Every structure is written in structure tokens, then in C-alpha cells.
Amino acid sequence: MSAAALAIRPLTKSAFAPFGDVVEADPATMRLINGGTTERFHAVGHPRVLGEGAEVIINLFRGQPRALPYVVDMMERHPLGSQSFHPLQDRPWLVVVAEDEGGRPGAPQVFLATGRQGINYGANVWHHPLMALGAVSDFLVVDRSGPGNNLEEFVYPEPFVVPAVTFSTA
Structure with a gap:
């Protein structure tokens, strides 16, 4: 079985908009606070949770690096809330x-995120599980907790492949 090759694009707010938010320091949202000693980048993401008894929680995920080429044969989505990933090391990663x-x-779309970009998947957006590159990487994850089934998975009948490309992981 031959897998269709996927192009890797830079992660930008406009390209990612149909899927959620790119969370990064945007000068247009900057406000000085704390007597001018802190720059606040305001409302860079919008977490959402749905359903009675739901709450927003913060997790730490430790992702094992994915080797490229990598076969994408499944996707998942969370119908009852958004899910946000923020790298804690300055390493590129794939979305x-x-x-x-x-x-x-x-068909999957692949974005290369810098180690200074987080993302917030909108509720019910199809995505692949965490894809760290180069080394074990920690992520702060804002997610939903509560009753109800908040995970749906889909296995593609024909896989796709993210090609082998070299990224700087410094």
C-alpha cells in the first residue's frame, strides 16, 4: 500500500484559522501590566468546554519524538471541548x-510549529496526536474534564506519510 505524501507548511494564524488558534506573542495584542514590568499578550487563545459538569483543566504531556518519515493513519477529535498544546522547550514540532x-x-494538513508557538484546536477539529520532533518534549495542555465521551477516533483506509525532512531542534 502506497501512502500519499503530505506537504509541511509553516504554522501561521491565517493558515491555521479553520482549525483553531495559534498561540504566540503577537505584538498587536500586547499590553503593559504590573507597573510596566510585564508584557501581556491578551486573548491569544480561546479554550472552550461543552456539557454539564465540564471544566477546563491544565495537564503536562511528555511526548516521545516521532521519526520521519511518519505514517499518518488515524486522526482524533474532541467534540465537547477545545484542546490546547504549548511546548515547554524551544523545539519545533508538527501539527x-x-x-x-x-x-x-x-486529507491531513501538516504545519511546522516553532518551539515558541502553541495551538488551540477548536472543539470537534480532527487532529493527529502530539508530534514532538528530535527529543522527548514536554507540553502544557489545556483540556476538558467532565462527563461525556470527548474522544472520537478515525482510521484512514489509505495512510498518508509525512516525509523525512531535517529540522533544527536547538
Whole structure:
């Protein structure tokens, strides 16, 4: 079985907008606070949780690095809330998302995030699990906790492949 190759694009706010928020220091949102000693980058992401008894929680995820080429054969989504990933080391990482096509994910799109960019997947957005590169990497993850099934998985009948590309992981 041959896997379709996926292009890797830089992660930008406009390219990622259909899937959620890019969380990074944006000068347009900067406000000085604490007597001018702190720059606050205001409202760079919008976590959402749905359902009675739901709450926003903060987790730490430790991702094992993925070796490239990497076969993307499944996607997941969380229908009851957004999910936000923020790297704690300054290492690039991959974000793989897909548009919904009638309740199933379409062809994946791959974004290269810098170690200074986080993302917030919108509720019900198809995405691949965490894809650290180069070394074990920790991420702060803002997520939903509460009753209800907040995970749906889909296995592609034909896989896709993220090609072997060299990234600086310094």
C-alpha cells in the first residue's frame, strides 16, 4: 500500500484559522501590566468546554519524538471541548489537522510549529496526536474534564506519510 505524501507548511494564524488558534506573542495584542514590568499578550487563545459538569483543566504531556518519515493513519477529535498544546522547550514540532468531511477527516494538513508557538484546536477539529520532533518534549495542555465521551477516533483506509525532512531542534 502506497501512502500519499503530505506537504509541511509553516504554522501561521491565517493558515491555521479553520482549525483553531495559534498561540504566540503577537505584538498587536500586547499590553503593559504590573507597573510596566510585564508584557501581556491578551486573548491569544480561546479554550472552550461543552456539557454539564465540564471544566477546563491544565495537564503536562511528555511526548516521545516521532521519526520521519511518519505514517499518518488515524486522526482524533474532541467534540465537547477545545484542546490546547504549548511546548515547554524551544523545539519545533508538527501539527497535523484535517477538515471535517461528513463526519470523517479529510486529507491531513501538516504545519511546522516553532518551539515558541502553541495551538488551540477548536472543539470537534480532527487532529493527529502530539508530534514532538528530535527529543522527548514536554507540553502544557489545556483540556476538558467532565462527563461525556470527548474522544472520537478515525482510521484512514489509505495512510498518508509525512516525509523525512531535517529540522533544527536547538
